[in-house]
Amino acid sequence: MSAPRLGDAAAAAALRAGSVLLLATDTVCGLHARADFPAALARIADLKGRPQGKPLLVLAESLAQARSLCRPLSVAQAALCAAAWPGPFTFLLPARAGLEPALVDPQPGTVAVRVPGREDLRRLIGLAGGPLASTSANPSGEPPLTILADAVAAFGHGLAGWWEGDPGYDQGVGQPSALVDLTGDSPRILRAGPLPLPPPGPAVS
Numbered sequence: 001m002s003a004p005r006l007g008d009a010a011a012a013a014a015l016r017a018g019s020v021l022l023l024a025t026d027t028v029c030g031l032h033a034r035a036d037f038p039a040a041l042a043r044i045a046d047l048k049g050r051p052q053g054k055p056l057l058v059l060a061e062s063l064a065q066a067r068s069l070c071r072p073l074s075v076a077q078a079a080l081c082a083a084a085w086p087g088p089f090t091f092l093l094p095a096r097a098g099l100e101p102a103l104v105d106p107q108p109g110t111v112a113v114r115v116p117g118r119e120d121l122r123r124l125i126g127l128a129g130g131p132l133a134s135t136s137a138n139p140s141g142e143p144p145l146t147i148l149a150d151a152v153a154a155f156g157h158g159l160a161g162w163w164e165g166d167p168g169y170d171q172g173v174g175q176p177s178a179l180v181d182l183t184g185d186s187p188r189i190l191r192a193g194p195l196p197l198p199p200p201g202p203a204v205s
Helices: 008-016 038-048 063-067 075-084 119-128 148-158
Strands: 021-023 030-034 057-059 089-094 110-114 132-136 161-163 178-181 188-191
Touching (some): 008 119, 008 161, 021 148, 030 038, 063 075, 148 161
Parallel strands (some): 057 110, 089 178
Antiparallel strands (some): 178 188
16 A cells, blocks of 8 residues: 655654655655664665665755754865755765764765755754655665656555645756765765755855
8 A cells, every 4th residue: 555645744743753754855756764763764775775884865954953963064064065055965074973873974984964955845854853864766776766656656655655845846856966075175076966066155153
């Protein structure tokens, strides 16, 4: 039986209870759960057939919440985050201690973080009570599913529900976010996204 469509309140309650949901985003459809529920993170990996040791990225409600996932950022790191977010940019940043292992690449000690462009999705993250682990909705190694109905058909049987948000928003741009390593002397683009990297904004302390 396919999972039900959920409104904001029901989706937030399911996430707070440790469920895995399919969410529309500003990039591609994705599997999501609260980032501090290890059983839900394991469920995402199982649903997707994701290899062990490949960390999930994290969606944050705001720049402040994103920074709570990281060790203190440099002025340059913080300025670029402030310029690019909200938006389709996932940044590799130095992970703070205590994050769930499924979120952290242990060799460089990084966490991949994004503040999504959709206001309704940021609102849902806030209602859920914490950042969300996220990965594109597709079997591991296959292209992401860009149409919400296709993702529901593929994953709906294994989920607590799905959410598409406000009807005024598109389902997504059909392209994953840019992936950019900010841990070096200058930004290093590991995967191009739908938009070019913006110039850094004003310094943010």
